[in-house]
Amino acid sequence: MGALESVDVSFRYPRTRDLVVEGWSQRFDPGTVTAVTGASGSGKSTRLYVLALMARPGAGQILLDGGRVDDLPDTHRAALRAERFGFVFQDAALDPTRTVLDNVVESCLYRHEDPHTARTRALDLLERMQVEVPENRRPGQISGGQAQRIAVCRALVGCPDVIFADEPTGNLDEDSARVVLAMLREQADDGACVIIVTHDRATASWADVHVAVTAPEATR
Ligand SMILES: Nc1ncnc2c1ncn2[C@@H]1O[C@H](COP(=O)(O)OP(=O)(O)O)[C@@H](O)[C@H]1O
Ligand SMILES: [Mg+2]
Numbered sequence: 001m002g003a004l005e006s007v008d009v010s011f012r013y014p015r016t017r018d019l020v021v022e023g024w025s026q027r028f029d030p031g032t033v034t035a036v037t038g039a040s041g042s043g044k045s046t047r048l049y050v051l052a053l054m055a056r057p058g059a060g061q062i063l064l065d066g067g068r069v070d071d072l073p074d075t076h077r078a079a080l081r082a083e084r085f086g087f088v089f090q091d092a093a094l095d096p097t098r099t100v101l102d103n104v105v106e107s108c109l110y111r112h113e114d115p116h117t118a119r120t121r122a123l124d125l126l127e128r129m130q131v132e133v134p135e136n137r138r139p140g141q142i143s144g145g146q147a148q149r150i151a152v153c154r155a156l157v158g159c160p161d162v163i164f165a166d167e168p169t170g171n172l173d174e175d176s177a178r179v180v181l182a183m184l185r186e187q188a189d190d191g192a193c194v195i196i197v198t199h200d201r202a203t204a205s206w207a208d209v210h211v212a213v214t215a216p217e218a219t220r
Pocket of ligand 1: 013014015016020038039040041042043044045046047
């Protein structure tokens with residue numbers, strides 16, 4: 001795959017109309033881990049949502065493999081997200097009604113993958129991520145750190161080209177954080193474009209590229 005790029009992107013949430021991202025241009029390359037840092041409220045999560053085609057920029061463009069993708073119809077953008085992107089939300093955002101294993105394999109069903117293959121890959125990821133809970137547990141009965149690692153498994157199960165991780169080690173002890181980062185590094189080594197939002201300086205300096213963001217001047 002090629003790069004993912006924001007070109008002069010600005011963004012406002014419809015409710016407040018406040019400018020959250022202003023004139024942001026940044027390129028993210030395959031095979032690379034990029035750390036995005038910035039103060040709380042500086043628009044890090046918002047930038048990930050716009051890059052991951054979950055929110056449309058008010059101005060500017062998102063390019064994938066050199067082609068514009070932000071202006072595609074919703075169904076086409078949803079298909080790109082399902083087929084090419086993996087997203088780890090800040091709060092894990094697991095489905096409380098599904099088991100641990102079903103949470104991980106859910107996205108494979110949208111892509112009409114063979115259920116047996118998906119299940120095997122999910123179990124392998126859960127084991128490698130050292131999620132030591134029975135696969136039929138539900139998210140209400142696990143720790144925050146386990147939920148976070150399960151969310152990483154869910155994002156990786158489809159072998160995505162681009163992985164977005166919003167503070168993926170925020171809830172984790174040092175050992176678990178190392179496991180998660182090693183896994184993200186492995187994806188980049190395999191050619192994925194990995195974008196991590198982090199507050200952790202060590203993680204930012206461990207990344208290949210460090211992007212520091214700030215809120216637009218008018219809102220600071
Ligand atoms: N759904 C929303 N509606 C309106 N404003 C929002 C919404 N989500 C976030 N914001 C605002 O946008 C700004 C950036 O938020 P966010 O991207 O979550 O920052 P960060 O991830 O860097 O902490 C903040 O001022 C926040 O209050
Ligand atoms: Mg955030």
